[in-house]
Amino acid sequence: MATADEIRELMRTEGAAVAENTQGFNTGRYDSVADLEDYEELKRAARSIKEDAIEDLPDLLDQLTETVEANGGTVYIADDAADANDYIRDVVDERAADRVVKSKSMTSEEIEVNEALEADGVDVVETDLGEWVLQIADEAPSHIVAPAIHKSRESIAELFNEQFDPDEPLETAEELTHFAREKLGEQIVDAEVGITGANFIAADTGTMALVTSEGNARKTVAATDTHVAVAGVEKVIPTVADLHPFIELIGRSGTGQDITSYVSLLTPPVDTPVVDFTDDETPLSEFDSDRDFHLVLIDNGRLEMRDDEQLRETLYCIRCSACSNSCANFQSVGGHAFGGETYSGGIATGWEAGIEGVDVAEEFNDLCTGCTRCVNACPVGIDIPWINTVVRDRINRDKDAPGEWLVDGLTPDEEDDGAPLQKRFFGNFETVAKLGSATAPVSNWLAGTTLSRRAMDRILGIDPRRDLPTFERETLVDWAASRDSQVAKPERRAVLYPDLYTNHVQVERGKAAVKVLESLGVDVVVPPAPSSGRAPLSQGMIATATDHAERVTETLGPHIEDGRDVVVIEPSDHAMFTREYERLIDEAAFTSIAENSYEVFEYVFGLLDNGASVESLSTATGAEIAYHSHCQQRTLGLEAHTVAVLEDCGYDVVTSDVECCGMAGSFGYKSDYYELSMDVGDRLRTQLRDDGVQDRPVVASGTSCLEQIDALLERQPRHPIELLAT
Amino acid sequence: MESKRASFEGALEALGVTVASTTESELEAAVTEAVTEPAVGVAPDEAVADEAFSLTETPVTVDPTPVALREATTGVTEAELGIGDYGSLVLSMTDQASELVSLFVERHVAILYEEDIQPDMDAAVAELDERFNETGGSAIIATGPSATADMGALVKGAHGPREVHVIIVEEGV
Ligand code: SF4
Numbered sequence: 001m002a003t004a005d006e007i008r009e010l011m012r013t014e015g016a017a018v019a020e021n022t023q024g025f026n027t028g029r030y031d032s033v034a035d036l037e038d039y040e041e042l043k044r045a046a047r048s049i050k051e052d053a054i055e056d057l058p059d060l061l062d063q064l065t066e067t068v069e070a071n072g073g074t075v076y077i078a079d080d081a082a083d084a085n086d087y088i089r090d091v092v093d094e095r096a097a098d099r100v101v102k103s104k105s106m107t108s109e110e111i112e113v114n115e116a117l118e119a120d121g122v123d124v125v126e127t128d129l130g131e132w133v134l135q136i137a138d139e140a141p142s143h144i145v146a147p148a149i150h151k152s153r154e155s156i157a158e159l160f161n162e163q164f165d166p167d168e169p170l171e172t173a174e175e176l177t178h179f180a181r182e183k184l185g186e187q188i189v190d191a192e193v194g195i196t197g198a199n200f201i202a203a204d205t206g207t208m209a210l211v212t213s214e215g216n217a218r219k220t221v222a223a224t225d226t227h228v229a230v231a232g233v234e235k236v237i238p239t240v241a242d243l244h245p246f247i248e249l250i251g252r253s254g255t256g257q258d259i260t261s262y263v264s265l266l267t268p269p270v271d272t273p274v275v276d277f278t279d280d281e282t283p284l285s286e287f288d289s290d291r292d293f294h295l296v297l298i299d300n301g302r303l304e305m306r307d308d309e310q311l312r313e314t315l316y317c318i319r320c321s322a323c324s325n326s327c328a329n330f331q332s333v334g335g336h337a338f339g340g341e342t343y344s345g346g347i348a349t350g351w352e353a354g355i356e357g358v359d360v361a362e363e364f365n366d367l368c369t370g371c372t373r374c375v376n377a378c379p380v381g382i383d384i385p386w387i388n389t390v391v392r393d394r395i396n397r398d399k400d401a402p403g404e405w406l407v408d409g410l411t412p413d414e415e416d417d418g419a420p421l422q423k424r425f426f427g428n429f430e431t432v433a434k435l436g437s438a439t440a441p442v443s444n445w446l447a448g449t450t451l452s453r454r455a456m457d458r459i460l461g462i463d464p465r466r467d468l469p470t471f472e473r474e475t476l477v478d479w480a481a482s483r484d485s486q487v488a489k490p491e492r493r494a495v496l497y498p499d500l501y502t503n504h505v506q507v508e509r510g511k512a513a514v515k516v517l518e519s520l521g522v523d524v525v526v527p528p529a530p531s532s533g534r535a536p537l538s539q540g541m542i543a544t545a546t547d548h549a550e551r552v553t554e555t556l557g558p559h560i561e562d563g564r565d566v567v568v569i570e571p572s573d574h575a576m577f578t579r580e581y582e583r584l585i586d587e588a589a590f591t592s593i594a595e596n597s598y599e600v601f602e603y604v605f606g607l608l609d610n611g612a613s614v615e616s617l618s619t620a621t622g623a624e625i626a627y628h629s630h631c632q633q634r635t636l637g638l639e640a641h642t643v644a645v646l647e648d649c650g651y652d653v654v655t656s657d658v659e660c661c662g663m664a665g666s667f668g669y670k671s672d673y674y675e676l677s678m679d680v681g682d683r684l685r686t687q688l689r690d691d692g693v694q695d696r697p698v699v700a701s702g703t704s705c706l707e708q709i710d711a712l713l714e715r716q717p718r719h720p721i722e723l724l725a726t
Numbered sequence: 727m728e729s730k731r732a733s734f735e736g737a738l739e740a741l742g743v744t745v746a747s748t749t750e751s752e753l754e755a756a757v758t759e760a761v762t763e764p765a766v767g768v769a770p771d772e773a774v775a776d777e778a779f780s781l782t783e784t785p786v787t788v789d790p791t792p793v794a795l796r797e798a799t800t801g802v803t804e805a806e807l808g809i810g811d812y813g814s815l816v817l818s819m820t821d822q823a824s825e826l827v828s829l830f831v832e833r834h835v836a837i838l839y840e841e842d843i844q845p846d847m848d849a850a851v852a853e854l855d856e857r858f859n860e861t862g863g864s865a866i867i868a869t870g871p872s873a874t875a876d877m878g879a880l881v882k883g884a885h886g887p888r889e890v891h892v893i894i895v896e897e898g899v
Contacts, residue, residue: 021875071862129884130876146876153878173879180877181885188885189796205858215829215872215886222825241855244848247867255875259812259847262886263867265854270864272825280793284823 004672010337011679014142014150018334019683021149026325026659028256029377035258036248046245047381050316053237054306060203060236061297067206073268073293077233080300081111088113088195088228091294092122095226097192103210103217104128105197106144106319107298108230110342110355113195125187127216129180136163142335144344145254145321150334184216189277194224198231199250199318201295202240208295209243210264211250213257218264225274226292233297234315240265246318249379253320268293305354310390314350316380323347323374323384328660328680329367338367346374346384353391362395366673369664370538371631372575386583392540396423422461426666427536427544433471433504463674467711469505476503476510480526490523491612494603495559499570500531501703509718512725513569513600519616519726520607525564529555532573537580538665549576549584553593566597569721571633571702572665574599578636599633600721601642601701608648617724620650626693627720628656628684628709630702631664642701642720649724654693658683661700663708677708685712699723730810730845731894737813738892741870742882747894753837754783756893757802760835766790767802768824770837789822801831805892806865808843809850814869815892816850825866834871834887839895 033039053060065075078084092100100122102108114124114135126135130148133156134141141147148156153173160176161169164183170176196217198208208229210217221227237243243265251257269291273284305311324330324345327338335344340352340360346368353361368388375383425432456462476498494517502510510526517524533548556566568574577597581590598606608614625646629639639655646653662680667673688698688709698713699720700706709717738745748756757767767786781788786802795801803824807816815836819825828834844850850867857863872886882888 127885128876129874133876148876151878156877173877173881176877177874177881177884181883184885202858205862207858207864213872214874214876214884216884218825218829218866219885222829239855240858241852244851247851248847259814259867259869261869261872263869264864265858265867266819266864267858267862268864270819270825271821272819273821273823275792275823275826277792277796280791282791283789284792284795284826285789285821287823289821 004675007333007337007673007676010333011676014334014336015332015679017152018142018150019331021146022143022325022331022334025146025255025321026331029253029322029325030256032252032256032258036252042245042248043379043381046249046318046379047316049237049242049245050318050380054234054312054315056238057233057236057303057306060238061233064201064203064206064236067203068293068295071206071267071269071293073206073295075295075297077297077299081298084111084230084296084298084300085113085116087294087296088230089116089120091226091228092117092193093120095192095292097122097226099123099125099187099191100193100195101125101127101188101191101220101224102131103194103196103212103220104131104147105195105230106342107197107232108195109141110300111230111298113230125184125191127184127188127220128212129177129184129214129216132180132184133159136160140336142339142344143321143324144319144335150336188219188223191224193226193228194220195228195230196220198229198235198295200243200246201231201236202238202243203236204239205267207240207265207267209247210266211260211262212264213261215262218262221264221266221268221270222272223277225290226294227268228294228296229268230296230298233299233302236297250318250320253322253377253379254325301355308354311350311354311387313382314347314354314387316382317347317351318380320379321345322377322379326373326377326659327368328371328373328658328662328683329369329676331659331683332676332679333367338364340364346388347382349391350384350387353394358391358394358398361391365392365395369660369667371660371664372579372635373631373659375635386580389537389540389542393542396420396540421459422670423539423541425460426669427539427541429535429666430500430531433500457671461671462669463671465674466669467707469501469707471504472507474507476507477526477528479507479511480514480524485523486518487521487523489521491521492565492607493523493563494525494565494567495556496524496526497556497566497568497573498526498529499568499573500535502569506703506706506719509569509721512719512722513567515725516604516617516721517567520604520612522607524567525559527555527559532576533584534572534576535666537576538667542584545580546584549581552577553581553585553589556593557589560592560596565603566593567600567603568597569600569719571599571630571638572704575632575636579632599636599638599641601645602638604724605641605645608645614648616726617649618726620723622650622652624652624696625654625723626656626688626696626698627653628661628688628698628700628705628717630700630705631660633701646720646723651723654696656684656687658687661702661705661708663704665704668704668708678711681708681712684709688713730843731840733810733845734808734813734843737811741813741890743813743870743890743892745892745894747896749896753893753895754781757781757784757786757835757837760891760893761785761800761802762833763800764794764798765800765802766795766798766827766831767835768804768820768822768827770804795826795830798831800833800835801827801829801887802835802837803828805836805838806842807850807853808838808892809847809867810843811846812869814847814850814867815890816854817866817868819864819866828868829886831887832883833889833891835891835893837893837895839897841897
């Protein structure tokens with residue numbers, strides 16, 4: 001695992017460049033996909049092409065092999081990295097090549113072909129400018145699309161000036177680019193073999209698509225007579241026509257460009273003559289196009305992933321990097337912390353677990369907080385947080401149960417397969433909360449003492465700089481039980497779900513919600529209910545989460561049958577009911593709870609829309625307010641409802657648009673991640689301190705967002721429902 | 727037709743690609759005006775006014791040597807298709823080395839017949855699908871100049887041309 005020290009160091013050295021670039025790409029993505037009329041349709045098409053292709057993969061591989069061979073090329077399916085490298089070394093050796101030029105390819109990073117060829121004395125030159133910078137600096141890529149994203153212009157200039165000692169020191173991006181272009185241009189025309197990746201390969205014609213902006217892939221192919229394309233077996237799609245959605249989506253998703261400068265559609269060997277670039281006599285057309293083509297398709301664990309129900313989706317990935325760019329943690333630390341041996345970002349967990357093993361994925365898996373901001377960004381609809389959760393669960397199961405008295409006492413764990421202590425503590429927070437309320441205020445005082453904070457830090461890894469939640473003696477459920485419904489002739493009937501925090505800690509927002517709903521003519525009950533399972537799920541304790549899910553649906557089921565709607569205050573719990581439960585419980589139970597659950601403002605919005613009067617709520621006239629929505633709420637498309645209701649009530653609302661507050665539940669409490677959490681939070685703080693925002697009271701929907709904002713700002717935030725209660 | 731062309735030209739403009747339009751009879755003059763010498767080129771396949779258009783009356787060296795190619799500033803080739811919504815050009819890879827001529831230069835001048843403008847990417851890919859299925863073949867979908875952001879800011883002209891100019895040849899004149 002990247003230690004707190006490593007994370008701190010990376011934030012210091014690479015953080016600024018990574019943040020600027022990833023956020024630029026991410027904003028570009030939003031702008032660019034907004035121009036697509038049929039964005040969702042294209043994503044669905046892309047997803048379904050990949051689903052079918054992976055389903056039919058063995059047949060497609062056979063078909064592709066036939067077509068490529070009929071075209072005059074060779075196909076080699078390599079079991080693993082060593083196998084692929086042996087084959088490529090033979091090709092290079094047979095061509096008696098002194099120099100190989102490469103166009104950036106993650107798959108060749110995966111097999112480390114450079115090292116293999118260099119060991120044979122071959123000069124290997126990366127032609128992608130960013131990749132070349134890293135080759136010179138002897139560093140690994142930190143991003144799947146923009147490998148040198150962590151390097152600033154200044155550091156590249158320093159590197160070039162030191163390495164090449166040019167007459168005039170290089171400084172501007174123009175100068176650096178021009179210098180690299182000249183240097184690389186010479187080496188490209190001088191090379192015998194060109195290695196490229198392939199973004200997609202159509203089985204029907206053997207046409208491969210290569211997506212680049214610089215033109216280096218084109219040169220790599222055109223200027224050499226032997227072309228080796230290296231790609232994972234998952235890159236095969238049935239037809240050239242299937243390329244359409246990907247061409248529209250890949251650049252937009254990755255860097256926010258509508259399309260990259262060049263999409264090469266090559267059916268090698270290509271007709272371009274192979275020329276001698278020093279020849280001053282022979283016209284171009286008189287050179288022949290005697291070209292050799294080798295397609296090396298790499299399995300390296302992929303076919304096993306195809307049989308793995310949970311990891312299979314990883315193979316749909318088109319390596320666009322949208323998941324990384326939209327990830328708040330990645331925006332702070334980049335792929336050098338948030339990545340494995342080859343791949344980085346959220347989806348890297350799936351790739352590294354599949355091709356390298358769960359232990360490699362473990363090193364960075366915890367950096368996924370499950371906020372889901374990547375989910376809608378992914379052009380092929382991969383549920384990336386779920387893959388992270390599954391892998392986390394597998395990592396937990398690999399571990400021995402530590403069996404510490406403290407946590408065992410506090411958290412009788414249904415999951416006897418041994419998640420680490422800290423994970424079990426956070427995963428079983430329900431027990432802690434119950435105990436906390438039952439013994440408040442003593443529990444609050446006890447938790448706040450220096451001695452216990454030290455113990456919590458040492459044993460559980462809870463950062464002493466974090467304020468702990470303050471438990472209320474009277475829970476929301478107790479309060480509700482002690483009063484009668486205020487609605488004589490109800491318009492609707494609802495059950496307000498008492499999530500852990502609302503019930504034990506933020507009881508005020510629960511009371512406010514009950515009052516607001518009642519003002520709008522809703523009869524409300526607040527029965528005791530198990531916690532949603534969000535906490536154990538975040539820790540990768542899927543069995544425990546499933547148990548919660550089953551108990552929640554059993555508890556709420558009779559209320560739903562009785563005609564009550566389920567209203568949920570905490571967005572992450574609402575997301576459990578409408579998103580994650582699909583993975584945990586049977587279909588009928590999931591459909592019932594998902595269809596009948598509403599986030600509290602979504603519900604209020606619906607009531608107002610159906611004729612309830614805003615007059616029965618507490619309204620304001622033009623009062624200014626700043627609103628921070630919750631990550632999972634935004635993913636579900638529910639931010640707009642809160643904004644609309646607040647505006648209806650007379651507020652002038654500005655909203656934050658940073659992807660995540662940086663807390664994401666337990667993540668921000670952990671000592672290892674405290675600084676990262678604050679770094680992410682800093683972006684939110686900056687927005688909330690902007691001109692015109694700095695004096696606005698802040699409201700936020702999520703528990704963890706409220707805690708994070710509380711830590712970030714002087715202004716104490718509230719849940720927006722508290723504004724509406726009369 | 728007009729709307730395809732208008733959206734194509736709008737997209738080119740957004741990409742920083744310059745456009746000129748001409749008739750078949752004025753094509754030589756348009757090419758002459760568009761190139762910065764030294765210029766090399768590949769003559770279009772299409773016949774102009776029943777005669778092969780050879781670029782001979784222009785300052786463009788057709789079928790240059792590799793050294794002349796590397797010394798050239800401008801490369802003139804035909805574009806097979808234009809793609810309206812993206813301002814992309816579909817460049818083919820011929821045995822006349824059009825790929826080298828369009829790539830190893832600072833300025834690429836593309837000759838595009840108006841009738842070859844497709845409305846959108848979907849239509850263009852469908853056409854390529856058909857062609858690749860019949861004849862195999864390769865193509866480049868080129869959109870704007872070559873570019874990189876790897877050196878800390880967006881710079882045009884990474885490995886490929888830094889300028890692109892499109893000459894649209896109008897039909898039937
Ligand atoms: S998981 Fe999705 S968003 Fe991430 S790189 Fe792959 S395709 Fe792109």
